[in-house]
Amino acid sequence: MPSSQHPGPPAGPRAASVAPAQLLEQLEQGMAGRLQPVLAETLRAACQELEARRRAEPALDQLADDLTSLSILSRYIGVSERRWRKWFARGFNGWPQPPRPMADDAYALVSDDELQSQLVGQPVIEALERRFSDPLDVIDKRLWSLAAQLGGQVRPRNPVAPRHVVEAFLHAFPANEVDARVRLGLLRHFERIAAACLTDAYAWCNVLLSEAGHSMVGTGDYALLMAGQPVSGTTGGKADLWAEHNALAPAAGSTWREQPGQKRAPPRRTPSDAVRGNALRERMRGLRPQPPAERRAMRLEEFLAVLSLLQGEPDATALAPGRCAQGVRTRLAEVAARLGIDPETAAPAPEQDDAVELVGRLFDDLAARHALAGGAVGRLSRLVLPYLRLALSDPYLFEAPQAPALEVLDRLVGLWDANPRISTVEIEQHELADGVADDIAEHYHGDEQVFARALEQLERALEPLRRRAAVAERRAGQAIEGRERLQAARAEADRRLAERLRAPMLDRVGEFLREQWRQALVQAWLRGGVQSQRFADLLALGDALVRIDADAAHARGHAVADALLALEAPLRACYVACGLDEGGAQALLAQLVAELANPDAPRAAQRFEPLLEGGLDPADRDPEEAVPAAVGQVVVRTLDDGAAQALRLAWRSPLSGDLLLVNGQGGRELLLGAREFVRMLEDGRLRLRAAEGPVEDALRRLEAAPG
Structure with missing residues (x-):
């Protein structure tokens, strides 16, 4: 974009009155005054931590030793502050020229103390550099302009960078005077306290340089500034980073040619390939204020x-x-003003404002459509800015497959949603989500590995919980299914028995059918179902016995004798299968044969007690009845106290169509028939969550939002 469309912020009233050397002195004094109090605050924080630990663990001798060391350091805090001030000032001595050791002796040996300082301080330096990478980038480019006015011949270092601040702190508490354990503890507290202090300090530094007329310049601009040449597209000493002169012309005269057989590299994805993300941003442009x-x-x-x-x-x-995007715009304008960017003359670029609107509406939707407690709402709100930054840096954030960052957001909302924090598992899940959200809000400053690590942490913590819940779900489902199968088998056996007891018959025949034969039918159904050969053979046995009884009633002795001979083995097997030994089975079989041999034996209508409690028919259940939910889907119910609880549709019975809803531990909460389930959805006692997850569900609504 031409630089004329992006003029730098106007110079403040001091732009012409402050000489470069005087400005550098103001920068040194101002930053030192803002950062020096961090030393005393760090000592106080370390002492408070050790005092609390000693009260909890009075037997630890090392705590007393460490407290003694900190007490001595606190007594001589003035010495440490003078050391800190002296080392901090070294960064400004001779600036913008490099320090003498760096310029004259690049191969100077490093002392053991300096080496230890570098090793222990490097993680803190890297953490602060990641956190403040963007403000430091702006400060660096403003300092290049100042360095050129001071006659710098090389690109200058930043004298207020985190490395210099941390090194000054370590020199204030040298390794030969401070125990290594105490020093590490101090450094840990210093990182936390300095991070908060540097936020204001860097904002002040930016405003100071901006008001002095130092705008941001690129690397190519710095070479021109050193040569004393004006930079095209600048006004009042301000250069545009993205001016045309910073771009490289295409190499039209290149001699490179593709060789025969050489494979082309896969085409690089460009922002224009992000079809869904671009469509969402375009839709937001029509919805946001201009x-x-x-x-x-x-x-x-x-x-x-x-x-x-x-x-x-x-x-x-x-x-x-509900007004997340507007809130972000308001806060951005406030901070921009502190950086010397006048909100009355500068506003976010269209693509930046599109991202603000898109991320704001996404988080508004997530907060509005899920049952989040107050703490969860606050933490979800803290994630708006990290995800806004990610939306600006990753054009493919909203494309398929789902990016790790959106997977993390999905999991966090799922852990918070309708979590009443009653059971131990619910508390653990909520605290896990809280911790991960805090880590992202604290540590994401452009490094997308933060989201990969967060996703790994969630998976590692949730996998054991999921395994235990899956076992509990399976057991609950198996118990219900076993009970339903037994009920179905008994109902089928009762129905088959009723069909065969319609005509009067011998009591002995009726007794066999009610007892041994019906029990054998139940066993056969449970083992193989109504389609099994065993079940069919038992039905044939019952039918044959009813025919024998009818033949005996009509004195057809020859037919009765032949049929009994054929059924002797199946009858004996049926008796034995129901728990009788061979002797008992033989005795009952003999009694049955004796009664059938007497055509004058009395016959009567037979009655029986159904095995299935409540009658012959099972409950009004239809396994084929449609329900608007799938196994695995989250269902939220409202508890008696008004709180919401997230349940999971874990299983649907293939026999009755009943639906099992379980809690986070996999324990049974509700067992509902299909019709009752639908009624509870209709009257609001149950609410379905989208099967595709909270984020995808919200994005689909944004895609369908009226323009």
Whole structure:
């Protein structure tokens, strides 16, 4: 974009009156005054921590030793502050020229103390550099302009960078005077306290340089500034980072040619390939408020610097529900003003404002459509700024397959949603989500591995819970299915028995059918179902016995004798299968044969007690009845106290169509018939969550939002 469309912020009233050397001195004094109190605060925080630990663990001798060391350091805090001030000032001595050891002796040996300082301080330096990468980028580019005015011949180092701040702290508490364990503890507290202090300090530094007329310049611009040449597209000493002169012309005269057989590299994906994300951003452009046309568009590095500083503020995400995007715009304007970017003359670029609107509406939808407790709402709000930054840096964030960052957001909302924190598992899941959300809000400053690590942490913590819940679900489902199968088998046996007891018959025949034969039918159904050969053979046995009884009633002795001979083995097997030994089975079989041999034996209508409690017919259940839910889907119910509880549709009976709803531990909560389940959905006692997950569900609604 031409630089004329992106003029730098106007110079403040001091732009012409402050000499470069005087400005550098103001920068040193101001930063030192803001950062030096961190030493005393760090000592106080370390002492408070050790005092609390000693009260909890009074037997630990090392705590007393460490407290003694800290007490001595506190007594001589003035000495440490003078050391810190002296080392911090070294970064400004001779600036913008490199320090003498760096310029004259690149191969100087490093002492053991310096080496230890580098080793213990490097993780803190890297953490602070990641956190403040965007504000530091802006400060660096403003310092290049100042360095050129001071006669710098090489690109200058940043004298207020985290590395210099941490090294000054380590020199204030040298390794030969401070125990290594105490020093590490101090460094841990220093990282936390300095992070909060640097947020304001870097904002002040940016404003100071901006008001002095130092805008951001690129690497190519710095070479021109050193040569004393004006940079095209600048006004009042301000250069546009993305001016045309910073771009490389295409190499039209290249001699490269594709060789025969050489495989082409796969085409690189470009932002234009992000079809869904671009469509969402375009839709948001039609929904969001449009800034006045006369305002310039903020550069990306300006916007990211403002975003980083806002992310570091404790109340950064106190956003009104349902108006997240507007809240972000308001806070961004406030922080931009502190950086010297006048909101009256500069506004986020269209693509930046599209991302604000898209992320804001996404988080509004997630908060509105899920049952989140107050703490969860606050933590979800803290994630708005990290995800806004990610939406700006990753054009494929909303494309399929789902990005790790959106997977993390899905899991977090799922863990918070309708979690009443009653059971131990519910409390663990809520605290897990809280911790992961805090880590992302605290540590994401452009490194997308933060989301990969968060996803891994969630998976590692949730996998054992899922395994235990799956076992409990399976057992609950198996218990219900076993009971239903037994009921179905008994109902089928009762029905078959009733069909064969319609005509009067011998009591002995009726007794056999009611007892041994019906029990054998139940066993055969449970083992193989009504289609099994065993079940068919038993039905044939019952029918044959009823025919024998009818033949005996009509004195057809020859037919009765032949049929009994044929049925002797099946009858004996049926008796034995029901628990009788061979002797008992033979005795009952003999009694049955004796009665059938007497045509004058009395016959009567037979009655029986159904095995299935409540009658012959099972409950009114239809396994084929449709329900608007799938196994695995989350269902939220309202408890008696008004709280919401997330349940899971774990199983549906193939026999009755009943639906089993379980809690987070896999324990049974509700067993509902299909019709009752639908009624509870209709009257609001149950609410379905989208099967595709919270984030995808919200994005689909945004895609369908009226323009």
